[in-house]
Amino acid sequence: MLVSNTNNLWNWKEWEISWSLVNNPDHINNTNIVLIHGFGASKEHWRNNQNVLGQNFNCYAMDLLGFGSSSQPKALLDYESNKENQIKYCFDLWGAQIADFCNEKIKSPVILVGNSIGCIASLKAAELLNQNCQKVILLDCAQRTMDDKRINKNDIIMHFLRPIIKTLVRQRFISNNLFKRAANRKTIKQILNQAYPTGKNIDDELIDILYKPSQRENSAEAFRGFINLFDDYLATDLFKIVKCDIHLIWGEKDPWESLEEAKLWERNFKNIKSLDILKGVGHCPHDENPEETNKILLKIIQDTK
Numbered sequence: 001m002l003v004s005n006t007n008n009l010w011n012w013k014e015w016e017i018s019w020s021l022v023n024n025p026d027h028i029n030n031t032n033i034v035l036i037h038g039f040g041a042s043k044e045h046w047r048n049n050q051n052v053l054g055q056n057f058n059c060y061a062m063d064l065l066g067f068g069s070s071s072q073p074k075a076l077l078d079y080e081s082n083k084e085n086q087i088k089y090c091f092d093l094w095g096a097q098i099a100d101f102c103n104e105k106i107k108s109p110v111i112l113v114g115n116s117i118g119c120i121a122s123l124k125a126a127e128l129l130n131q132n133c134q135k136v137i138l139l140d141c142a143q144r145t146m147d148d149k150r151i152n153k154n155d156i157i158m159h160f161l162r163p164i165i166k167t168l169v170r171q172r173f174i175s176n177n178l179f180k181r182a183a184n185r186k187t188i189k190q191i192l193n194q195a196y197p198t199g200k201n202i203d204d205e206l207i208d209i210l211y212k213p214s215q216r217e218n219s220a221e222a223f224r225g226f227i228n229l230f231d232d233y234l235a236t237d238l239f240k241i242v243k244c245d246i247h248l249i250w251g252e253k254d255p256w257e258s259l260e261e262a263k264l265w266e267r268n269f270k271n272i273k274s275l276d277i278l279k280g281v282g283h284c285p286h287d288e289n290p291e292e293t294n295k296i297l298l299k300i301i302q303d304t305k
Helices: 091-106 117-132 156-170 172-182 185-195 204-215 219-227 235-239 259-268 290-302
Strands: 003-012 015-023 032-036 058-062 110-115 133-139 245-251 272-278
Touching: 003 091, 015 091, 032 091, 032 117, 058 091, 091 110, 091 117, 110 117, 117 133, 117 235, 133 290, 156 172, 172 185, 172 219, 185 204, 204 219, 235 259, 245 259, 245 290, 259 272, 272 290
Parallel strands: 032 058, 032 110, 110 133, 133 245, 245 272
Antiparallel strands: 003 015, 015 058
């Protein structure tokens, strides 16, 4: 019989982190899975996976700081003076959050599973955990094409516009207005229609999973922090230093993260052991096609030695 603990709070530094656990007390196991959501999502985005994985493993999910039901401190940018209840949103922050949770709450080796920017955070956590991370599974890992390190030197227009864009998005009133325009059910559904090309599982529950956290008082702060991350880790930076095996799962029709680039990753990095492609699926295969994704996840997890 599955046991689900969904409303747990963990005090991390000066903030509260929301997390959940699903497992089967009748099935004794030592395998711990930690699910890490992508940008604008929350632990509930794993709604079609956690119960399945929890039948055989201890399956955790958490809300990254700034998202879901976790604390939402104000964003601190590099040029700003530090004030109370402010933080620099970045992959060092989220990676440390995940690693500390694993060390303090789970206290055993883990398998990290991330989607989108949750993949970068998971890779950073894997580096920090070292031998206590058994493997990392990345679903449509963010490629961060707007990072300074990825800008084509020959793109004259972007080199002209980039300083202007950076100056604009630093302004809180501009980032707040951008966020407000996106944080409504109609726009969220439009974005989902791009992310889920088959249209499968786009329902009121999913829209609420994304919409309700966006209505919290400081919900625009993580957005402001993230859109100002122009120089942070790329996945390839972390592939070079993460010691455990890495597995990729990709939606064939992902509109934002290139499948062709994922294929290059698999060829160029020896610690990437597999690339599974789901036909017709977009950026969130775990929710758009959970049946096939869960099969792949189970196979990869069960191969853990």
